[in-house]
Amino acid sequence: MPSQRSSAFLESVWVALGSLRASKLRSFLTLLGIILATTTLIAVMSLIHGMDVYIAEKVSDMGADGFRVVRMAFIGDWDAKKFLEYQRRNPELKREEFDFIRQNATLVKEIGMAVYRRGPLVFGGDRVDQVQIIGESPNMATIENTQVESGRYFSDIDNNRHLMVAFLGHDLKDRWFPNTEAVGKSIHIDGRPYEVIGVAKAKGSVFGQTQDSFVSIPVETYFKSYGARKGINYSVVAISHDKLLQSQDEVRSLIRSYRHLTPGKEDNFAIFNSDSLTNAWSQMTGAIAATAIAVVSVFMVVGGVVIMNIMLAVVSERTQEIGIRKSLGARRQDILNQFLVESAVLAASGGVFGVAIAWTFAIVIRTLTPVPMSMPIMSVALGVGLSMTVGLFFGIYPARQASKLDPIEALRVER
Template sequence: MSWYEVFRLALDAIWAHKLRSFLTLLGIIIGVASVTAVATVIEGFSEYVNEKVAVYGTGALTVEKAAFQGFADFEKFLRALQRNPDLTTEDLRALRERLTLADEVAAQDGSAADVRYGNTVVTLVGIQGVTANFNDLSTVELAQGRVISPFDEENRRAVCVLGADVAKELFPRGDAIGKTVKLGRDPYEVIGVAKPLGTFLGQSQDNYVQIPLTTFHKVYGERRSLTLYVRPRRGVPTELVEDEIRAILRTRHHLSPREEDDFSITSDPATQGIFTTLLATVSAVVLPITGISLVVGGIVIMNIMLVSVTERTREIGIRKSLGARRRDILRQFLAESALLSLIGGIIGLVLAYLVMLIVSHFSGLPVALPLWAVALALVVSGSVGLFFGIYPASKAARLDPIQALRAD
């Protein structure tokens, strides 16, 4: 018997019991849809993070009091926040004076305040105190005006650069330059408006105001730790720059050779690696859990196929008496089981992708259907059908034709 005839008979058997076949498919549909939905979200999030790191990445090394390196080091991160000393303007000055492998060192401090112009108020805006060269190391570009200058920083001038969202809210006509806004209770002259950066994980990157770091410290004090940014010289490996930063800060902080660093140094690839590790951890936990539903679907298929063998005992006997071999019967029931599972896999795959597109449209959740997820869904669903169809198929193939013909 040809494979064409095998699959035609299998399809006829499935189509003859439409409702039962559909109910049997539900387990596989739900299982494949669950696995595909999870894979789609994970892949979409991975591409999203890579894209955003490429957009927001500065190519600079970031030096912080403590940096989050993943769930496995979360307790270490909390201990570092409590134990490590704040990075200060003296640390900034030391790096600027002693670093030989970097061409720029900038710093940023931060707080939050309401920003007001006339009767319009934008609440909880991020106030960034930055050095004059900060925008040389960041991805911020200006749509209007100018950046904070060394003169502004040296003289603690009350000037500011507005993020795109703040400027749009306060000055919908786009006439912000030269106007005076209030950050909390203090007036500042608007000297620039930044281009939009967009969102990251649903959070706006444009809800901020930049002021000179010296002005920030005059108003808000120096009670917080600075974030330092170091741009390596062209052609210098980041590892060498990290070593030089480490040597300077360890000397400043009087650390012995046996003591750990009391600061953290990260780079764009390291940040990307953290997200990749987190996604891999989530995948390792979530995908096997959702895969359990595929096993349940396979058990349902085995049960239905056993019922089918019992119902079609006389048909099997007639086919054997007409010359069908055991392997023909085996192939027929295996093909029916595999097709049943494969059809469920295809429906589940399409259903999951359509649902995730709808969810993405309304929630902004990044999704992307990877080819490996398509292949995996089809291969796994077909394999589940084959695996759980082996016993019913072999039972059908072993039936004695005489006893099968006697069956009611």
């Protein structure tokens, strides 16, 4: 009995595939809705999955145990009124606050300080404008997992003595020292001479923007050259991932205490971690996913209705065949199963074709643009499975009509 059922199933599959091959244009038009639905579904899932991985690996460099303290942060919805309000209300972070947190925090493993600006760099008459200049405390290399390609990162001695030393990003090394050692050379940052003591390993790019066009200098050297009035932020590592939220609350309480904020007042600073970025991205992608589901649903319904109409036409074309099979002993269930399998295989073929289109689309987008697309296996299974389900659902009515045909009346029908 099992072998008979399996042979009947395989026969139905081959009949369905033969029908697809016999009339390619009709099959394509029949499956167009299913193809568009599957392509849209998998393309959107690939974009969201790729961006999730991208944000986790590249956009957020805080790690699982880290968080940032900044003057203000907009994660999620942008609001111009709030921006102006924060500009007026939130004071700049200060060195004194940093020292206060470092001395009093008990749930903090590391706390570093960084400040950013843009300016020109010059070496041997070659000038590069708008390079990111970063003043960092020496432990920022550990906090941000900065990899050294050659030389070294600056030390506490460099920082405390305000030494004019620099740590180069890989793009600048490739531009000025492609075939020679950069360590020991002298460059000018905003007109001031600095000795290169190290070069960072290449980090790559984020959304097409390089992360390797920068120069880091000791934060005390930065303050000596540019002042310490604005642009400071803190990077903090909790003693463990389990204590991350408690560590954030502790740092928040210390800053509020330093600023004499009463319990009823809002924070006039911002704290965020990797989860904050991930949650903000999830909120953004929720709207994209909802729109995609609506579009996919419309395409699937349209595709299902077309498949139902085509299957009704197939039943009419094969009425005599159904009559012959019934006269030879085929049961109603056999006829029903045959046409359900054909409908499901027909729809699944459209799903497979949609997967192929989406896969090609993802490769092209990933190759030609900085948009990171990654097709998860789950999306392929979901796309093909959903297509097959639509085929089964909309194939029920034609299959029932075929199974209810009277064999004598069916044999009388002229082709």
